[in-house]
Amino acid sequence: MSAEASENRDLGYPIFVAPSVRAPLRNFVAQSADRFVVLCDANVVPYARQLTRGLKGRLALIPVKLGERRKRLSTVEEVLRALLHSGADRQTLVVGVGGGVAADLFGFAASIYMRGVPYAHVATSLVAMVDAAIGGKTGVDLPEGKNLAGTFANPVAVFAHIDALATLPYRNLREGLAEMVKHAVIEGGDLFESLEQLAPHAFWRWPWENVVADSLKVKTMIVADDRLEHGARELLNLGHTFGHALERASGYRVSHGAGVSIGLRAAGLLALRTGRFSRDEHLRVLTLLTLLKLPVCTRRSLAAIFSAMQADKKKRAGRLRFVLPRAIGDVEYGVEASDAAAKAVLKRIAELPGGAEFR
Ligand SMILES: NC(=O)c1ccc[n+]([C@@H]2O[C@H](COP(=O)([O-])OP(=O)(O)OC[C@H]3O[C@@H](n4cnc5c(N)ncnc54)[C@H](O)[C@@H]3O)[C@@H](O)[C@H]2O)c1
Ligand SMILES: [Zn+2]
Incomplete structure (x- = not known):
């Protein structure tokens, strides 16, 4: 069964979403x-x-062993050399297939191979579909930290191959769900309500094609507004200030998605404390995270999380700024908060929700 692909052009390059992207991918490659x-x-x-x-013009299909630990410069060198040995030149289109690591690393390699060749990404993980493959940030990790070397390089097209989600391990699906909840809090309205309605149902019953197309629209609209991250793109960091600190404090044993999920609750709590957000809406977000079986509390040391936040603060000229919801569908960035308020929130996320939060 092959439904027609939906196509999003907010960013000036097409993003195709379909159960199978075979037809749109083949058309695109044949034409370009x-x-x-x-x-x-x-x-x-x-x-x-x-x-x-069977598609005309394929010089090679090169499998690359990836994974977060292989997202580094030495793997980029392997890829660049493989491209060279395949006979790729400046006019050759590079098509990358995989999740977020593939999008970042192959996109980076293509952006520097012979000073840059066109790159299209076929996303096979939920994170890649709703987040990593969109927006033109590419790169790899350095031993000192994540995503420290890279480029801004837009792809020429992105394809969300929905059928691939069937084989994606559940823990990886959850990573993408956390970013989808983030998008839903930013956008509000139907997007948030549709997730609330779907959350109690088994994942295989979800209309993924629509869910992915609607969720990635939030990122494309924000990125289209602000291509080089001076303002609105900050909105996409909702839940990430607390989330990153938690990830780092755990030595990356807490995954990014788990950090974002807990960070979304933390941002809600901070917004509540500073009188921006209503308790009812905070509870709606918390309930959605919980129904999706995303974590909302941590047993990691609060002192370690707090000091990771302080390290972040030093890097940002002494100010820690948060992205906080005023309502579901109304999020503001650049909000400063006191250390005392941040600490009080961290204390709450060390407790199971319940008690006061649910009363
Ligand atoms: N550039 C950006 O804007 C941006 C945004 C968000 C995330 N990222 C990056 O994305 C990465 C995380 O992405 P991810 O969660 O997709 O990780 P990933 O690419 O490592 O994929 C997760 C795992 O699933 C496997 N996999 C992928 N698709 C599959 C499928 N359909 N069936 C079975 N297995 C499959 C992969 O081989 C891997 O083992 C991080 O490195 C992060 O920094 C980048
Ligand atoms: Zn994220």
């Missing part, structure tokens, strides 16, 4: 390049093969 190379995460080779088999 004589030759192309497929780079794929070694875990999704069957998708890469099935999507590009």
